[in-house]
Amino acid sequence: xxxxxxxxxxxxxxxxxxxxxxxxxxxxxxxxxxxxxxxxxxxxxxxxxxxxxxxxxxxxxxxxxxxxxxxxxxxxxxxxxxxxxxxxxxxxxxxxxxxxxxxxxxxxxxxxxxxxxxxxxxxxxxxxxxxxxxxxxxxxxxxxxxxxxxxxxxxxxxxxxxxxxxxxxxxxxxxxxxxxxxxxxxxxxxxxxxxxxxxxxxxxxxxxxxxxxxxxxxxxxxxxxxxxxxxxxxxxxxxxxxxxxxxxxxxxxxxxxxxxxxxxxxxxxxxxxxxxxxxxxxxxxxxxxxxxxxxxxxxxxxxxxxxxxxxxxxxxxxxxxxxxxxxxxxxxxxxxxxxxxxxxxxxxxxxxxxxxxxxxxxxxxxxxxxxxxxxxxxxxxxxxxxxxxxxxxxxxxxxxxxxxxxxxxxxxxxxxxxxxxxxxxxxxx
Amino acid sequence: xxxxxxxxxxxxxxxxxxxxxxxxxxxxxxxxxxxxxxxxxxxxxxxxxxxxxxxxxxxxxxxxxxxxxxxxxxxxxxxxxxxxxxxxxxxxxxxxxxxxxxxxxxxxxxxxxxxxxxxxxxxxxxxxxxxxxxxxxxxxxxxxxxxxxxxxxxxxxxxxxxxxxxxxxxxxxxxxxxxxxxxxxxxxxxxxxxxxxxxxxxxxxxxxxxxxxxxxxxxxxxxxxxxxxxxxxxxxxxxxxxxxxxxxxxxxxxxxxxxxxxxxxxxxxxxxxxxxxxxxxxxxxxxxxxxxxxxxxxxxxxxxxxxxxxxxxxxxxxxxxxxxxxxxxxxxxxxxxxxxxxxxxxxxxxxxxxxxxxxxxxxxxxxxxxxxxxxxxxxxxxxxxxxxxxxxxxxxxxxxxxxxxxxxxxxxxxxxxxxxxxxxxxxxx
Numbered sequence: 118x119x120x121x122x123x124x125x126x127x128x129x130x131x132x133x134x135x136x137x138x139x140x141x142x143x144x145x146x147x148x149x150x151x152x153x154x155x156x157x158x159x160x161x162x163x164x165x166x167x168x169x170x171x172x173x174x175x176x177x178x179x180x181x182x183x184x185x186x187x188x189x190x191x192x193x194x195x196x197x198x199x200x201x202x203x204x205x206x207x208x209x210x211x212x213x214x215x216x217x218x219x220x221x222x223x224x225x226x227x228x229x230x231x232x233x234x235x236x237x238x239x240x241x242x243x244x245x246x247x248x249x250x251x252x253x254x255x256x257x258x259x260x261x262x263x264x265x266x267x268x269x270x271x272x273x274x275x276x277x278x279x280x281x282x283x284x285x286x287x288x289x290x291x292x293x294x295x296x297x298x299x300x301x302x303x304x305x306x307x308x309x310x311x312x313x314x315x316x317x318x319x320x321x322x323x324x325x326x327x328x329x330x331x332x333x334x335x336x337x338x339x340x341x342x343x344x345x346x347x348x349x350x351x352x353x354x355x356x357x358x359x360x361x362x363x364x365x366x367x368x369x370x371x372x373x374x375x376x377x378x379x380x381x382x383x384x385x386x387x388x389x390x391x392x393x394x395x396x397x398x399x400x401x402x403x404x405x406x407x408x409x410x411x412x413x414x415x416x417x418x419x420x421x422x423x424x425x426x427x428x429x430x431x432x433x434x435x436x437x438x439x440x441x442x443x444x445x446x447x448x449x450x451x452x453x454x455x456x457x458x459x460x461x462x463x464x465x466x467x468x469x470x471x472x473x474x475x476x477x478x479x480x481x482x483x484x485x486x487x488x489x490x491x492x493x494x495x496x497x498x499x500x501x502x503x504x505x506x507x508x509x510x511x512x513x514x515x516x517x518x519x520x521x522x523x524x525x526x527x528x529x530x531x532x533x534x535x536x537x538x539x540x541x542x543x544x545x546x
Numbered sequence: 547x548x549x550x551x552x553x554x555x556x557x558x559x560x561x562x563x564x565x566x567x568x569x570x571x572x573x574x575x576x577x578x579x580x581x582x583x584x585x586x587x588x589x590x591x592x593x594x595x596x597x598x599x600x601x602x603x604x605x606x607x608x609x610x611x612x613x614x615x616x617x618x619x620x621x622x623x624x625x626x627x628x629x630x631x632x633x634x635x636x637x638x639x640x641x642x643x644x645x646x647x648x649x650x651x652x653x654x655x656x657x658x659x660x661x662x663x664x665x666x667x668x669x670x671x672x673x674x675x676x677x678x679x680x681x682x683x684x685x686x687x688x689x690x691x692x693x694x695x696x697x698x699x700x701x702x703x704x705x706x707x708x709x710x711x712x713x714x715x716x717x718x719x720x721x722x723x724x725x726x727x728x729x730x731x732x733x734x735x736x737x738x739x740x741x742x743x744x745x746x747x748x749x750x751x752x753x754x755x756x757x758x759x760x761x762x763x764x765x766x767x768x769x770x771x772x773x774x775x776x777x778x779x780x781x782x783x784x785x786x787x788x789x790x791x792x793x794x795x796x797x798x799x800x801x802x803x804x805x806x807x808x809x810x811x812x813x814x815x816x817x818x819x820x821x822x823x824x825x826x827x828x829x830x831x832x833x834x835x836x837x838x839x840x841x842x843x844x845x846x847x848x849x850x851x852x853x854x855x856x857x858x859x860x861x862x863x864x865x866x867x868x869x870x871x872x873x874x875x876x877x878x879x880x881x882x883x884x885x886x887x888x889x890x891x892x893x894x895x896x897x898x899x900x901x902x903x904x905x906x907x908x909x910x911x912x913x914x915x916x917x918x919x920x921x922x923x924x925x926x927x928x929x930x931x932x933x934x935x936x937x938x939x940x941x942x943x944x945x946x947x948x949x950x951x952x953x954x955x956x957x958x959x960x961x962x963x964x965x966x967x968x969x970x971x972x973x974x975x
Contacts, residue, residue, distance in 0.1 A: 277910050286910045337790040351876075353782050360878020361766040364911040371872035372906050374804060384871075384906040442813075443800035447780075447876070449789020477801050477813040481706050481715045482793040 132168075135160065136514045139168050143178065144224050144511060145328060148199035150183075167523075169198050175517040177204045177224070200224045205517055206265025207506035208258070208309070209499040210250065210272045210302070213318070214239060214290045214345045215408070217246065219254045220496075222503035223265040224510075226329050228496060230264065232257045240292035247301045254306075268517070270313045271506030272302060273321045273498045275345070280363025283315030289381055290345050314505045318342075320366060321501025322491075323350020324357050326454060328504065330492035335451040339444055340491065341368065341437070343458030346381070347389040351448065369393070373439050392436035394458050401429035412458065419465055427465065434466030438473025441488075445474065449482040456491035463490050561597075564589065565943045568597050572607065573653050573940060574757060577628035579612075596952075598627050604946040606633045606653070629653045634946055635694025636935035637687070637738070638928040639679060639701045639731070642747070643668060643719045643774050644837070646675065648683045649925075651932035652694040653939075655758050657925060659693065661686045669721035676730045683735075697946070699742045700935030701731060702750045702927045704774070709792025712744030718810055719774055743934045747771075749795060750930025751920075752779020753786050755883060757933065759921035764880040768873055769920065770797065770866070772887030775810070776818040780877065798822070802868050821865035823887050830858035841887065848894055856894065863895030867902025870917075874903065878911040885920035892919050 138158055143149065149157070155165045172178040180196040204224055211218040217238065220231035234253050238246055258267070276288025283299035303313045323332070323340040327350075332338035338352040347369035351358040358365045369389035370382050377386025378396065390396060394412065395405035401418075402425060403411045418426035441453055455463060467488065474483055493500060510516055567587055572578065578586070584594045601607040609625040633653055640647040646667065649660035663682050667675055687696070705717025712728035732742045752761070752769040756779075761767035767781040776798035780787040787794045798818035799811050806815025807825065819825060823841065824834035830847075831854060832840045847855035870882055884892060896917065903912055922929060939945055 277908065279910075287908075335790075337794075353787060354785070356783070358782060358877070360911065361764075361880045362878060362910070362914060364908065365766075365876060365878040367875040367878075367908050367911070370875045370906070370908055372802060372868045375802065375868055382908065387906075439801045439804055443872075446796040446799045447794060448787070449791055449793040449796075451790045477799070477816075479706065479716075479793065479796050479799055479811065481708075481791070482789065482796070485791060 133513055133515060135164065136168055136171060137512050139165070140172060140177065140224070140514045141511055143198065143200055144226075144507075148181075148197040150195045150197050152195065154198065170523040171519075172198075172514060174519050174521050174523040175514060176201060176520045177514055177517055200227075202227075202229075202265070203263050204265055205268040205507070205510055207503040208254065208267050208270045208306070208311075209502035209506065210254075210270065211318070211498045211502060212238060212246065212250075212272065212274050212291070212298075213498075214275060217250055217253060218499060219250065219257060220499040220503070221257065221261055221264055221267065222499065222507075224507065226325075226500050226503070228499065230257055230261055231499065238291050243293060243296045243298060243301055247298075247305045250302070251305045267309055267311055268510055269311050269506035270302060270306060270309070271321075271502035271504070272298065272313065272315045273318045273502045274298060274315060275318045275348070277364050277367070278315050278317050280359055283313065285315070286364070312506075312509070314508075316502065316505045317348070317350075317363075317366070318344075318498055319348030320350045320357055320359075321505060322456065322493075322497035323352065323501070324504055325493055325497045325500035326350075326456070326491050327352050327357075329500065330497065331454040331489050332452060337448055337450040339441075339448060339450050339453045340456055341441070341453065341459060342456040343392075343394060344456075345394060347393050349444075351444075353448065368440065368444065371440065371443070373436065373443075388436065388440040392433045392440070396436075397429060397433045397458075397462075400432055401426050412461070416462060419462075430462055430465035431469050433462070434469030435473055437466055438470035439477060441470060442474050442477035442483075445478040445482050445486050450486055452487045452489060454489050454491050456497070460490040562942055562944060564593065565597055565600060566941050568594070569601060569606065569653070569943045570940055572627065572629055573655075573936075577610075577626040579624045579626050581624065583627065599952040600948075601627075601943060603948050603950050603952040604943060605630060605949045606943055606946055629656075631656075631658075631694070632692050633694060634697040634936070634939055636932040637683065637696050637699045637735070637740075638931035638935065639683075639699065640747070640927045640931060641667060641675065641679075641701065641703050641720070641727075642927075643704060646679055646682060647928060648679065648686060649928040649932070650686065650690055650693055650696065651928065651936075653936065655754075655929050655932070657928065659686055659690055660928065667720050672722060672725045672727060672730055676727075676734045679731070680734045696738055696740055697939055698740050698935035699731060699735060699738070700750075700931035700933070701727065701742065701744045702747045702931045703727060703744060704747045704777070706793050706796070707744050707746050709788055712742065714744070715793070741935075741938070743937075745931065745934045746777070746779075746792075746795070747773075747927055748777030749779045749786055749788075750934060751885065751922075751926035752781065752930070753933055754922055754926045754929035755779075755885070755920050756781050756786075758929065759926065760883040760918050761881060766877055766879040767881050767883070768870075768877060768879050769883045769885055770870070770888060771885045772821075772823060773885075774823060776822050778873075780873075782877070797869065797873065800869065800872070802865065802872070817865065817869040821862045821869070825865075826858060826862045826887075826891075829861055830855050841890070845891060848891075859891055859894035860898050862891070863898030864902055866895060867899035868906060870899060871903050871906035871912075874907040874911050874915050879915055881916045881918060883918050883920050885926070889919040 151165045155162050178198050179201050180198050182196050206223040209220045209222050216235045218233040221229045275290045277286040285296040285298050287294050299313045299315050319342045326332045326340050327338050336355050340350045342348045349366050349368035351366050370387045372386050373388050374386035378390045380387035380390035398411050399405040401415050415426050580594045584591050607627050608630050611625050635652040638649045638651050645664045647662040650658045704719045706715040714725040714727050716723050728742045728744050748771045755761045755769050756767050765784050769779045771777045778795050778797035780795050799816045801815050802817050803815030807819045809816040809819035827840050828834040830844050844855050
């Protein structure tokens, strides 16, 4: 490759990065004017114009005048760049213990349509589950006329997922072991002809909460999810903790009481066996496998001041506090957020959790951590699965084909574009 | 700034990054020829020549012919680029419970000279400690005629250090609270006129082990240190876990037995209070504060097959295994390394640790983790403190002044240098 080729290669790579940065900004923010984009990305306006023009030609963004209801400074209002409703999107799939759900999610985390079927997937045949999923999803896809073009599928699974190939190593809640779920789903939706990405449910929901919910603006963030078992997602310095193979974050199976009750995993005194849904129901005198109905009954009893219910909840709060104190000592997070079961019983477990934090977390990290509940509700899993699916597009928007020639303002001086683009990239990194 | 200025700015920034990459490579590797450097850094040879020439002009590296004892391919042997013995270096300081140590460490982690004074720093006056440190270090600095030029001071402290300003929030082992140690040391060594960096002892020793010892080649690595208390350093995806303010990694104060013995920190059943040195000595019937002598006595008894000593060690191994299993579930590391006390008693604690891992760690992450002992010995703390001090130089070698004009081969074509340099940088990121 000659000198010209090398210059062009470097220039193309810098441009790809800046396209990605601009699209990411729109993805997590709101419609922005070109000058707002230039300021946020440390790029000059001509580079932003060129990047916007390319994203428009790939039918990812469009420009429109700001609506007149928003107060403007005098003069002609500048147009804003926004994500197209018919731009690229993901099919997000959520396989849970008691349901399967799916949604079409556009860039910007917009749920365009969703569907769900309440059905136990416990000890189910993976092939049958994927076939049923196909039947559930087809009408959803057919219903979207001017919706997003599906460019990838993201799948949430309650289990250990190998990050390299989306293989489900083990999903005890489903009774699955060594299931090539990525291949099964790719085959079922082969007419879509898009890549499939698989992630752990707690990880995916946490990444959605970090991006758009209770973890927004934090660098170090922990979500603890109580849905059947106890899962967690951990964000370290802005990135989801994966571990060497994607198995990190199994907080539910950290020992908090070495001689405690036997856990499903075979060990004794795991956090999950001490404070999971089953332990809470058992402690309150209810059927440990009573599920949602038993939980609602328990919460109703607590609301009426029933002492047995209150003390069972307080005991769960204490165990949860012991676990959270350990995580605060290990991770020094800005914020810990409770989801699922723990968000619903938050008023009853908050005080005992804070008491254990006071006793067991080191003063310095304890002083800086907030305890909150999740904010995205049931959508967190689907939004997280969509993030996983859209990550390659966000990383390289040029994977979307050009639908038209970029506007002529794209043809700006090469040296200027390269210099400005490189500057912007370096200011970022 | 005009177009020319922007191009030059971007070019300078890309060059700084490549200078940094080349120096980092020599820092962790060995003397390398220009073509080896070009291959490892994905740069062309003319760029490498230009970078080497600049580092030589800043008196950081030099080139020499390979010695003839190394077998060579036929033809004239190519010279290797090596770090200069009289190049930049750090003054590394280790303030521990029972000693203060210092060393002059060159790039490449080479300890040029070191000194140590055995003295209890428990409940000592920080001002007095720093004054004594000055008296200890002056002869060391005076002894180095052709040694490195000291460009920074790195300090290891057994306590919580705020990463922003090197303030010691709390160092219970020293009885320190809110000590501005960075300012004290800067004042003591103001004639050196160099910046001072302060870090937590376990973090610093772990970063040294990761770079040059038992963690080399791993992405996710945990070191557990038993020196007085129990500390840990955790490497996540190649980087030391810091947390939102630098307080992360306090594994010693994670609860593993909620109603266990009282810990120094005021909580019950912390890992440190279950398996720390004091707990081990107490369990074996020895004075918990007996220190090194009591430990040697305990190990001697175990070597002779003394049952009480063996069972006390096995019990510590069990507790340690419970803690490590939790960390394996949380972090999915490639490797866990034991240091300090735990390295010395490794033959006696290995089996019980592995038993608990078998029982309590999830099969998938357990299957991929190695258990080993540290390799750098007593130098780990000083090497880690030196890494902390040298990080700004490694990040921007141009902070060292030019001592001469770069060699004329530096004057290569601007467009080629920019393109090649940008390519190399992008290949890296």
